[in-house]
Amino acid sequence: MNHSRIDLSEFEIKQLARRFETRGVEEILEWAVARFSPSLAMTSNFGAEGVVVMDHLARVAPETPIIYLETGFQFPQTDELKERLRARYGLNIITHRAELSVEEQNRIHGERLYERDPDLCCRIRKIEPLAAALKGYDAWVAALRRDQSPTRANIGVVEWNARHNLVKINPLATWTRRRVWDYIVTNDLPYSPLYDDGYASIGCVPCTRRVMAGQHERSGRWDGEKKLECGIHL
Numbered sequence: 127m128n129h130s131r132i133d134l135s136e137f138e139i140k141q142l143a144r145r146f147e148t149r150g151v152e153e154i155l156e157w158a159v160a161r162f163s164p165s166l167a168m169t170s171n172f173g174a175e176g177v178v179v180m181d182h183l184a185r186v187a188p189e190t191p192i193i194y195l196e197t198g199f200q201f202p203q204t205d206e207l208k209e210r211l212r213a214r215y216g217l218n219i220i221t222h223r224a225e226l227s228v229e230e231q232n233r234i235h236g237e238r239l240y241e242r243d244p245d246l247c248c249r250i251r252k253i254e255p256l257a258a259a260l261k262g263y264d265a266w267v268a269a270l271r272r273d274q275s276p277t278r279a280n281i282g283v284v285e286w287n288a289r290h291n292l293v294k295i296n297p298l299a300t301w302t303r304r305r306v307w308d309y310i311v312t313n314d315l316p317y318s319p320l321y322d323d324g325y326a327s328i329g330c331v332p333c334t335r336r337v338m339a340g341q342h343e344r345s346g347r348w349d350g351e352k353k354l355e356c357g358i359h360l
């Protein structure tokens with residue numbers, strides 16, 4: 127079956143995934159830009175992995191849109207880092223927001239929806255805005271790693287994303303957390319100060335807590351819930 131708008135069959139996508147499995151981030155991004163730009167976008171909330179991909183993307187194609195979903199519950203440090211990255215690299219960061227403001231959400235669904243129904247809160251503040259933001263793009267770069275969680279263990283470097291009807295590119299799929307931090311330190315990249323304050327994965331303020339030594343890096347997200355993902359990468 128061909129994905130008509132993109133003109134790549136399932137077989138070709140699998141071949142691409144195999145071809146890029148062992149390639150460097152820059153080479154993967156160079157191919158993605160040559161193949162899909164200007165219908166290529168990255169998404170990021172400026173976590174450590176996103177910063178690593180942006181450092182490469184800035185060398186390859188800094189004009190590539192970087193979609194940031196501002197939930198209204200983000201840490202102020204995330205907004206500060208966004209501006210530091212924009213200033214350092216001249217990135218084309220585009221902020222998208224939910225249709226409902228936090229105040230409207232509170233009025234309709236009650237306050238602290240994230241405690242009572244985090245899936246609905248994520249749907250309103252992340253999943254639906256992402257769907258709107260990705261409309262019209264043929265390919266999407268995300269900074270996921272396979273070893274981040276069981277839900278990410280099988281991601282391909284190149285894969286088809288049926289939900290958004292586009293090609294998803296995960297240039298850090300094979301990277302480990304250690305490798306990400308080695309790269310950040312070696313290259314003196316900016317990163318969120320929250321990592322130095324006990325956080326290992328950074329999302330919205332109400333759904334993110336510090337982790338203890340030895341705990342899994344994503345155990346601080348939706349603590350006490352079965353939820354492992356906000357849903358945008360499922």
Ligand code: SF4
Nearest residue numbers: 240244247248330333
């Ligand atoms: S992570 Fe929490 S606050 Fe953010 S959108 Fe999801 S449920 Fe809402």
